[in-house]
Amino acid sequence: MGVRVKTGHTLLxxxxxxxxxxxxxxxxxxxxxxxxxxxxxxxxxxxxKRLFFDRRISGDAGIACSDCHKPxxxxxxxxxxxPGYPGNGHFRNSPSVINAAHKKVWMHDGRLGTNLNxxxxxxxxxxxxxxxxxRIMQERAKQDPKYVQMFKxxxxxxxxxxxxRKAIPEYLKTLTSVNAPIDTGKMSASAKRGxxxxxxxxxxxxxxxxxxxxxxxxxxxxxxxxxxxxLDPMNHxxxxxxxxxxxxxxxxxxxxxPGYYNIxxxxxDTGKFVTPSLRELKYSAPYMHNGMVKSLYDVVAFYNRGGGxxxxxxxxxxxxxxxxxxxxxxxxxxxxxxxDPLTSxxxxxKDPYPAEYPVIENWTQVKN
Amino acid sequence: xxxxxxxxxLLAAAITTALLAGCAGQATSESTAxxxxxxxxxxxxxxxAGPAPLAPLGEPPIPPDNLQSPAKIELGKILFxxxxxxxxxxxxxxxxxxxxxxxAWAEDFSRGYPGTVHWRNSQTIINSAYFPRQFWAGxxxxxxxxxxxxxxxxxxxxxxxxxxxxxxRVIPEYVERFREAFGTEWPIVRDAWRAxxxxxxxxxxxxxPLDKYLLGDKSAxxxxxxxxxxxxxxxxxxxxxxxxxxxxxxxxxxxxxPPNKRWEEDGLAQITFRFEQYAKGQTQEGYRxxxxxxxxxxxxxxxxxxxxxxxxxxRYLKYTAPYMHNGVFYTLEEVVDFxxxxxxxxxxxxxxxxxxxxxxxxxxxxTxxxxxxxxxxxxxxxxEEMLMxxxxxxxxxxxxxxxxxxAAQEAK
Numbered sequence: 001m002g003v004r005v006k007t008g009h010t011l012l013x014x015x016x017x018x019x020x021x022x023x024x025x026x027x028x029x030x031x032x033x034x035x036x037x038x039x040x041x042x043x044x045x046x047x048x049k050r051l052f053f054d055r056r057i058s059g060d061a062g063i064a065c066s067d068c069h070k071p072x073x074x075x076x077x078x079x080x081x082x083p084g085y086p087g088n089g090h091f092r093n094s095p096s097v098i099n100a101a102h103k104k105v106w107m108h109d110g111r112l113g114t115n116l117n118x119x120x121x122x123x124x125x126x127x128x129x130x131x132x133x134x135r136i137m138q139e140r141a142k143q144d145p146k147y148v149q150m151f152k153x154x155x156x157x158x159x160x161x162x163x164x165r166k167a168i169p170e171y172l173k174t175l176t177s178v179n180a181p182i183d184t185g186k187m188s189a190s191a192k193r194g195x196x197x198x199x200x201x202x203x204x205x206x207x208x209x210x211x212x213x214x215x216x217x218x219x220x221x222x223x224x225x226x227x228x229x230x231l232d233p234m235n236h237x238x239x240x241x242x243x244x245x246x247x248x249x250x251x252x253x254x255x256x257x258p259g260y261y262n263i264x265x266x267x268x269d270t271g272k273f274v275t276p277s278l279r280e281l282k283y284s285a286p287y288m289h290n291g292m293v294k295s296l297y298d299v300v301a302f303y304n305r306g307g308g309x310x311x312x313x314x315x316x317x318x319x320x321x322x323x324x325x326x327x328x329x330x331x332x333x334x335x336x337x338x339x340d341p342l343t344s345x346x347x348x349x350k351d352p353y354p355a356e357y358p359v360i361e362n363w364t365q366v367k368n
Numbered sequence: 369x370x371x372x373x374x375x376x377x378l379l380a381a382a383i384t385t386a387l388l389a390g391c392a393g394q395a396t397s398e399s400t401a402x403x404x405x406x407x408x409x410x411x412x413x414x415x416x417a418g419p420a421p422l423a424p425l426g427e428p429p430i431p432p433d434n435l436q437s438p439a440k441i442e443l444g445k446i447l448f449x450x451x452x453x454x455x456x457x458x459x460x461x462x463x464x465x466x467x468x469x470x471x472a473w474a475e476d477f478s479r480g481y482p483g484t485v486h487w488r489n490s491q492t493i494i495n496s497a498y499f500p501r502q503f504w505a506g507x508x509x510x511x512x513x514x515x516x517x518x519x520x521x522x523x524x525x526x527x528x529x530x531x532x533x534x535x536x537r538v539i540p541e542y543v544e545r546f547r548e549a550f551g552t553e554w555p556i557v558r559d560a561w562r563a564x565x566x567x568x569x570x571x572x573x574x575x576x577p578l579d580k581y582l583l584g585d586k587s588a589x590x591x592x593x594x595x596x597x598x599x600x601x602x603x604x605x606x607x608x609x610x611x612x613x614x615x616x617x618x619x620x621x622x623x624x625x626p627p628n629k630r631w632e633e634d635g636l637a638q639i640t641f642r643f644e645q646y647a648k649g650q651t652q653e654g655y656r657x658x659x660x661x662x663x664x665x666x667x668x669x670x671x672x673x674x675x676x677x678x679x680x681x682x683r684y685l686k687y688t689a690p691y692m693h694n695g696v697f698y699t700l701e702e703v704v705d706f707x708x709x710x711x712x713x714x715x716x717x718x719x720x721x722x723x724x725x726x727x728x729x730x731x732x733x734x735t736x737x738x739x740x741x742x743x744x745x746x747x748x749x750x751x752e753e754m755l756m757x758x759x760x761x762x763x764x765x766x767x768x769x770x771x772x773x774x775a776a777q778e779a780k
Contacts, residue, residue: 357635
């Protein structure tokens with residue numbers, strides 16, 4: 001242990017009895033290092049960018065990806081619960097999609113673990129999200145000469161729903177943290193103190209580790225339920241549709257979000273949610289899977305209390321006994337994992353979309 | 369080709385009529401399907417002689433697995449008008465079947481889901497209870513399956529079963545009404561289609577001038593209409609397909625309807641056109657080259673079915689303009705002129721599948737008086753306009769109280 005313990009804070013943590021086990025494990029968790037560079041095809045990403053901000057790829061042409069993943073909110077949404085498709089609400093917080101291309105598991109309950117193509121398909125077609133019949137989506141794209149050209153330039157040939165589901169993930173690759181102090185090394189003294197707490201006394205690193213500051217696994221931290229899921233029928237019926245479709249029993253009487261239970265159907269996993277990445281938190285409030293925590297200060301205070309109340313709560317969550325300055329330092333460190341806002345034209349499609357679909361001239365003579 | 373096509377047509381007409389009689393009997397006597405089938409075979413054999421005559425409309429057939437009840441009908445009425453039975457809670461049955469637009473939609477193409485336009489004409493709900501085939505290519509065989517299909521179609525309701533069912537469950541008045549009508553703890557979306565079908569089975573019109581006339585009131589049709597009837601059954605040849613009590617043989621014919629020019633002029637319509645080729649399982653080649661609605665072909669995949677559509681019933685048509693599967697004609701006069709020219713519109717346009725055009729369609733040589741009489745007779749198949757006020761929509765309400773949620777939180 002002596003070899004691994006490098007800082008006074010860690011020693012302090014050990015002496016405070018926050019788990020000899022943890023102390024023994026210090027150093028076994030991968031550091032939060034810079035994200036690897038991704039190879040990006042510029043033409044495909046540019047096409048994906050136009051699609052991401054285009055409302056015409058939802059069923060009633062009412063919402064775009066960017067309506068729930070807003071650039072000014074770090075590509076998350078400022079409401080506790082995502083707005084969802086017109087005609088219904090939602091039951092979870094819209095997460096930032098910055099760095100989504102670096103993830104191995106997506107959705108708060110971790111139900112998607114393959115690739116962003118599948119995630120894109122899920123978002124487009126799910127009835128309470130974008131409710132898009134992808135065959136109509138494809139034909140809409142084919143009716144827009146700008147898309148016809150962009151698909152061609154990207155090497156996709158004519159627009160198709162398959163290439164839409166490739167182009168959006170290509171664009172998402174461009175949404176990678178830029179100039180985050182943790183990557184540049186330009187961290188404040190407070191952030192540096194917070195980093196030590198993060199790895200030491202506060203124990204955050206146990207789950208929030210690696211380049212994304214997440215281990216991609218699901219835990220129960222006792223986040224309180226968001227009653228608005230159930231008290232607002234618009235949200236509740238989206239939740240019911242979800243639970244019904246996922247095959248969760250007794251879904252009409254559910255008064256909580258079952259979380260990772262959805263994947264395993266093991267009661268022990270009830271209330272577990274996948275460790276979120278801590279990158280780009282600065283502009284993506286509120287926090288947690290259901291948006292129940294409003295600020296980073298509140299997040300740290302939540303863990304300082306030892307998390308919330310749940311009989312299945314992870315046993316590692318214990319009161320941390322952090323002082324006010326410790327909390328501030330941890331917040332400073334969390335903020336140091338946020339980079340520049342990705343709100344310029346480099347990442348945001350700013351040109352207007354046509355108000356109407358132009359007619360294909362000479363229609364009877366040309367091939368569809 | 370004429371014999372090949374004609375004989376099955378007549379046969380189908382006879383079967384249809386006989387089945388209707390059989391089903392109508394079933395509703396009251398609870399007889400099984402077997403005797404009805406026997407009756408239809410017998411009737412079919414007899415009918416080889418000619419098309420079924422026009423007949424007064426009887427009671428609508430009621431399927432034994434969805435009997436009428438006041439609770440079900442009332443529930444169906446509310447659901448029919450409820451836009452929440454669609455994808456974004458904006459598009460319900462009445463959105464495209466407006467009572468004051470003939471329980472149809474008064475444009476060539478039905479309005480479609482927001483962000484789209486449909487590609488076929490919206491048909492009236494009135495008397496749909498009698499039709500063993502629904503939709504223009506006959507893809508539904510009951511009001512129940514029609515309602516389900518329309519609510520889910522991408523350019524119609526665009527609703528998925530789970531979200532629509534979930535919506536019904538957070539509307540307490542529906543929970544009560546479904547329980548009363550179907551005995552279920554929670555609404556099941558399939559029962560919504562059943563309730564809507566039950567409501568639609570009340571939307572029948574059996575007191576048209578034609579019905580009154582056929583039931584013995586010889587004053588119900590005036591001289592001009594009687595002249596029109598003679599043309600309908602004779603020189604016009606209309607009765608060859610528009611026959612029996614429902615004025616439709618329920619078979620599929622290519623009568624020469626030209627493509628709707630809107631596909632040449634409207635980008636949104638072009639999108640839907642291609643989507644339909646895609647969604648209906650066209651071949652790659654068919655998708656590329658289709659420039660009109662291939663109709664019954666999409667279901668049969670037989671080349672000889674290209675451009676065929678189910679014979680439209682003629683009842684209530686006074687209120688349901690425009691006409692034809694793609695709504696190309698806005699008046700009955702245009703319709704009559706089209707048939708008089710042998711299946712050509714005023715610009716000489718006809719079906720793109722001339723090889724499939726029915727041999728029954730040929731120039732009729734009608735005089736202006738005869739055309740006027742025919743229109744007058746067609747109008748006698750409609751009674752008074754059937755209007756209806758939209759019922760009040762029941763509201764969403766939470767299923768749980770805050771206290772219940774707090775208790776559940778405490779128990780975690």
